[in-house]
Amino acid sequence: MTFRTTSASADYVEDVSPGSGALPPRAWYASSDARSLSLNGSWRFRLSAAADAEDDSFAAEGYDAGDWAEVTVPGHWVLQGHGFPVYTNHLYPFPVDPPRVPTENPTGDHLRVFDLPEDWPDLAEGGALLRFDGVESCARVWLNGTEIGEFKGSRLPHEFAVGGLLKTVGNILAVRVHQWSAGSYLEDQDQWWLPGIFRDVTLLHRPAGSALDFFVHASYDHVTGEGTLRVDSDVDGRVTVPALDIDVATGEPVTVPVEPWSAETPRLYDGELVTPGERVPLRIGFRTVALEDGLIKVNGRAVLFKGVNRHEWHPERGRALDLETMREDVLLMKRHNVNAVRTSHYPPHPAFLELCDEYGLWVIDECDLETHGFVEQDWRDNPVDDDRWTPALLDRAARMVERDKNHPSVVIWSLGNEAGTGRGLTAMAEWIRGRDASRLVHYEGDVDCRDTDVYSRMYAFHEEVERIGRGLDGGTLKRRRLPLILCEYGHAMGNGPGGIADYQRLFEAHERLQGGFIWEWIDHGIKDDRYGYAYGGDFGEELHDGNFVCDGLLFPDRTPSPGLVEFKKVIEPVAISGDGADGTVRIANKQDFADLSALAFTWAFQVDGETIESGSLPVPALAAGESAEVKLPAPPEGVPGGAETQWTVRAVLAEDTAWAPQGHVVAWGRLPVAARALPSVAATEGPVPDGALITLGPASFDARTGALRTIGSVEVTGLRLDVWRAPTDNDEGAPWQSDVRHGELWRKLGLHRMRHRLDAVESGGDALTVRTRVAPAGWEVGLSTVYRWTSDGNRLRLTVSVTPEGDWTVPLPRLGVRFGLSGADAVTWFGGGPGEAYPDTRAASQVGRWRSTVDGMQTPYVRPQENGARADVRWAELGGLRIEGDPEFWFSARRWTNEQLDAARHRTDLVPGGTVWVNLDHGQHGIGSQSCGPGPLPRYYLNAAPAEFSFVFSEVR
Numbered sequence: 017m018t019f020r021t022t023s024a025s026a027d028y029v030e031d032v033s034p035g036s037g038a039l040p041p042r043a044w045y046a047s048s049d050a051r052s053l054s055l056n057g058s059w060r061f062r063l064s065a066a067a068d069a070e071d072d073s074f075a076a077e078g079y080d081a082g083d084w085a086e087v088t089v090p091g092h093w094v095l096q097g098h099g100f101p102v103y104t105n106h107l108y109p110f111p112v113d114p115p116r117v118p119t120e121n122p123t124g125d126h127l128r129v130f131d132l133p134e135d136w137p138d139l140a141e142g143g144a145l146l147r148f149d150g151v152e153s154c155a156r157v158w159l160n161g162t163e164i165g166e167f168k169g170s171r172l173p174h175e176f177a178v179g180g181l182l183k184t185v186g187n188i189l190a191v192r193v194h195q196w197s198a199g200s201y202l203e204d205q206d207q208w209w210l211p212g213i214f215r216d217v218t219l220l221h222r223p224a225g226s227a228l229d230f231f232v233h234a235s236y237d238h239v240t241g242e243g244t245l246r247v248d249s250d251v252d253g254r255v256t257v258p259a260l261d262i263d264v265a266t267g268e269p270v271t272v273p274v275e276p277w278s279a280e281t282p283r284l285y286d287g288e289l290v291t292p293g294e295r296v297p298l299r300i301g302f303r304t305v306a307l308e309d310g311l312i313k314v315n316g317r318a319v320l321f322k323g324v325n326r327h328e329w330h331p332e333r334g335r336a337l338d339l340e341t342m343r344e345d346v347l348l349m350k351r352h353n354v355n356a357v358r359t360s361h362y363p364p365h366p367a368f369l370e371l372c373d374e375y376g377l378w379v380i381d382e383c384d385l386e387t388h389g390f391v392e393q394d395w396r397d398n399p400v401d402d403d404r405w406t407p408a409l410l411d412r413a414a415r416m417v418e419r420d421k422n423h424p425s426v427v428i429w430s431l432g433n434e435a436g437t438g439r440g441l442t443a444m445a446e447w448i449r450g451r452d453a454s455r456l457v458h459y460e461g462d463v464d465c466r467d468t469d470v471y472s473r474m475y476a477f478h479e480e481v482e483r484i485g486r487g488l489d490g491g492t493l494k495r496r497r498l499p500l501i502l503c504e505y506g507h508a509m510g511n512g513p514g515g516i517a518d519y520q521r522l523f524e525a526h527e528r529l530q531g532g533f534i535w536e537w538i539d540h541g542i543k544d545d546r547y548g549y550a551y552g553g554d555f556g557e558e559l560h561d562g563n564f565v566c567d568g569l570l571f572p573d574r575t576p577s578p579g580l581v582e583f584k585k586v587i588e589p590v591a592i593s594g595d596g597a598d599g600t601v602r603i604a605n606k607q608d609f610a611d612l613s614a615l616a617f618t619w620a621f622q623v624d625g626e627t628i629e630s631g632s633l634p635v636p637a638l639a640a641g642e643s644a645e646v647k648l649p650a651p652p653e654g655v656p657g658g659a660e661t662q663w664t665v666r667a668v669l670a671e672d673t674a675w676a677p678q679g680h681v682v683a684w685g686r687l688p689v690a691a692r693a694l695p696s697v698a699a700t701e702g703p704v705p706d707g708a709l710i711t712l713g714p715a716s717f718d719a720r721t722g723a724l725r726t727i728g729s730v731e732v733t734g735l736r737l738d739v740w741r742a743p744t745d746n747d748e749g750a751p752w753q754s755d756v757r758h759g760e761l762w763r764k765l766g767l768h769r770m771r772h773r774l775d776a777v778e779s780g781g782d783a784l785t786v787r788t789r790v791a792p793a794g795w796e797v798g799l800s801t802v803y804r805w806t807s808d809g810n811r812l813r814l815t816v817s818v819t820p821e822g823d824w825t826v827p828l829p830r831l832g833v834r835f836g837l838s839g840a841d842a843v844t845w846f847g848g849g850p851g852e853a854y855p856d857t858r859a860a861s862q863v864g865r866w867r868s869t870v871d872g873m874q875t876p877y878v879r880p881q882e883n884g885a886r887a888d889v890r891w892a893e894l895g896g897l898r899i900e901g902d903p904e905f906w907f908s909a910r911r912w913t914n915e916q917l918d919a920a921r922h923r924t925d926l927v928p929g930g931t932v933w934v935n936l937d938h939g940q941h942g943i944g945s946q947s948c949g950p951g952p953l954p955r956y957y958l959n960a961a962p963a964e965f966s967f968v969f970s971e972v973r
């Protein structure tokens with residue numbers, strides 16, 4: 017005899033169907049005149065440990081929830097003190113046995129009592145809908161004691177007809193939310209698992225004759241310059257667009273001259289759909305998306321995506337975003353020259369798409385679908401290839417397309433992410449094409465492009481991208497005729513991504529390459545008193561993927577990371593280049609649509625990094641794709657000999673725009689004129705023994721070890737060769753990367769524990785020479801290192817000569833000297849800035865005169881790692897010392913050692929000591945993107961090779 021003990025009342029949780037009771041999906045809009053009532057706010061809340069631990073009596077009228085906790089809706093209960101968030105990348109955090117889920121299934125009962133506003137229309141007039149914009153992962157809903165349905169599809173809207181159930185006062189809305197459900201198998205995106213009612217809950221009045229669903233078709237004919245508008249509506253009515261003199265019936269096409277919509281010129285026309293019972297505002301953008309000549313074209317022109325992947329994230333509220341946060345994302349994107357966004361990996365809050373329409377961003381709208389965990393069983397039993405799940409997939413596709421179809425910004429539908437391949441995906445693609453032929457279909461997992469209109473890849477190495485650009489990659493006939501986009505590249509985890517300028521060069525060189533989307537927009541760090549920001553594992557998860565969830569161009573608080581500053585420069589819409597000595601600058605408009613009339617140009621002439629004269633530069637309003645040589649003014653006179661001079665030409669906004677003020681810098685270029693004179697120190701002094709010390713010019717040294725002690729009154733400790741850097745996430749590489757991972761090799765070789773053997777201190781003639789051998793225990797490789805000190809009485813010159821010994825098969829992390837200063841705060845330098853740079857992340861580094869502080873020079877990566885180096889530094893001043901480089905050097909300073917930085921797991925582990933540690937590097941190894949993607953290109957390797965470099969020290973008084 018067998019017993020089935022599962023309560024039948026919770027069976028829906030493990031049912032593969034999308035649910036029951038919800039209305040068919042339709043366009044999402046805010047009515048002009050129909051009433052609505054937000055049910056956001058404080059709700060009563062009770063957490064239980066299993067789907068059926070509590071009965072449903074809480075939904076009944078008269079239930080007393082007075083002793084329940086409260087949570088804020090929209091929100092996730094795990095971020096409001098009930099349970100904990102869980103982070104996994106692709107592994108399901110529960111046993112894989114679809115559609116079954118664990119018995120331990122955190123279940124949140126939510127209760128909200130509400131009255132209708134006094135001016136709410138008579139309940140007999142029209143109906144009412146209850147709309148949930150997003151609930152993770154499965155919800156069952158009751159209104160006034162009557163069950164109205166249950167649903168899955170976390171980031172998709174669900175509406176229920178509730179008119180007949182409403183009362184004027186004392187309505188009781190009860191929602192039971194289960195963290196795990198059959199739907200969880202379709203939502204295995206790389207992010208925190210965050211249950212809850214995390215988007216708005218709204219009651220919508222539906223007057224008789226109100227609009228139900230409508231589809232705005234607004235195309236643009238780039239040959240005639242005309243747009244054609246047709247609004248299909250379930251309820252007949254009229255469509256007006258005053259600026260275009262349009263007043264037509266629904267379903268009737270009208271063609272008029274228009275200004276087209278593009279991400280660069282987001283021209284929207286305000287219109288209205290008027291049905292017998294409702295007025296609906298329309299924001300219409302005319303544009304035509306087509307696959308033509310093997311290219312994605314909008315309004316007849318191929319577009320280049322300079323995109324980012326955006327998850328919804330807020331460090332305190334998770335995926336419950338308010339409008340201001342969404343707007344901040346859009347403004348930050350626009351201000352950093354981003355022109356496209358893939359809504360990885362689910363449709364965003366609908367208000368985000370309204371912002372994309374308004375400010376101008378191309379959108380790949382992605383369905384809420386990922387089954388990545390099945391890769392571990394070679395995709396066996398993958399729901400997307402199992403007909404039983406197809407209704408759920410089609411439901412998800414329809415909920416996305418119907419909700420978002422009226423947004424001009426959405427140019428491509430994406431079936432989902434990392435879900436293998438299968439019949440379910442094909443069914444989704446077919447349904448989407450049947451419903452909306454005006455956009456293209458994307459899915460990265462479809463390498464043969466059976467179901468897609470674009471060949472999409474993630475993290476392809478530069479070499480392969482180039483082969484694809486040249487059409488040498490083979491593949492199916494269909495694929496060979498399609499353009500490539502990198503739906504993910506440039507993995508922005510920790511310090512990096514490196515090599516994005518090299519990708520951009522490829523995109524711009526081969527028309528088949530239509531750009532890409534950086535992974536990803538923002539770090540998903542959770543604000544946490546213990547750690548600053550928490551990542552995977554910080555909540556005791558039994559399975560987790562650590563800080564792989566912090567891989568964005570923004571820090572969790574939305575401060576741009578150096579990666580975003582670099583990206584902004586790499587994708588700038590205007591190229592400014594030239595040789596400053598010949599007095600002309602080349603300006604190229606790299607946009608796809610807009611001319612340069614929105615921009616003004618300025619020039620500045622700089623001497624040793626300081627601007628001495630500046631002015632405006634007249635530049636013609638070049639059309640998209642055009643370029644011109646523009647004459648610079650005559651350089652200022654009286655520049656002292658030996659000074660370094662350069663022009664900096666900037667393209668700035670000519671007027672205030674919706675996204676940035678007048679003067680905002682969009683693009684810039686540096687045109688060098690004269691190089692600086694390298695520092696020279698005549699070796700006029702010699703070393704002088706002085707008891708336990710040796711003095712040389714302004715400096716003193718330990719007579720036995722040759723160690724530098726003081727320069728003038730400045731104490732210096734521990735100056736010696738340094739090759740170690742706290743490995744970056746990209747140095748460490750992802751465990752699944754098959755190619756070399758340098759972080760691991762460096763540790764294996766012991767580069768973090770180099771020993772310094774003293775071979776000789778030679779004090780003779782005009783120099784103090786210290787000979788050493790720097791090498792790790794256990795290996796025969798080493799670096800023969802000679803420090804040669806000379807002085808002219810005031811200044812002290814150090815020349816370091818390094819000769820590798822043995823068979824060095826790995827590059828060095830860094831090569832330079834480091835030393836400690838007993839105090840330093842303010843820092844000034846002439847060189848690259850204002851932010852950090854590394855060999856393959858240096859496009860945004862501007863040569864100039866910069867000021868900061870030791871603390872200000874740190875980049876606060878959520879997991880501490882090498883950071884903060886300034887490139888091309890000619891000289892720097894800190895802690896009473898001036899340091900000049902021959903040649904230029906990489907400069908960093910911090911209140912902890914590289915070893916302490918390496919040991920830290922969170923920012924809070926970094927405790928400032930009394931010493932400021934300064935690194936002056938002759939070389940740094942490239943950064944690459946190997947936390948998910950290629951390592952540094954070989955040209956950015958810091959190979960162990962003979963090297964000689966010098967610094968000149970003097971005391972600044």
Ligand code: GAL
Pocket residue numbers: 105205206361433434474504507535564567948
């Ligand atoms: C991709 C995936 C993303 C994310 C990224 C690595 O494979 O689509 O969701 O996991 O890798 O951060």
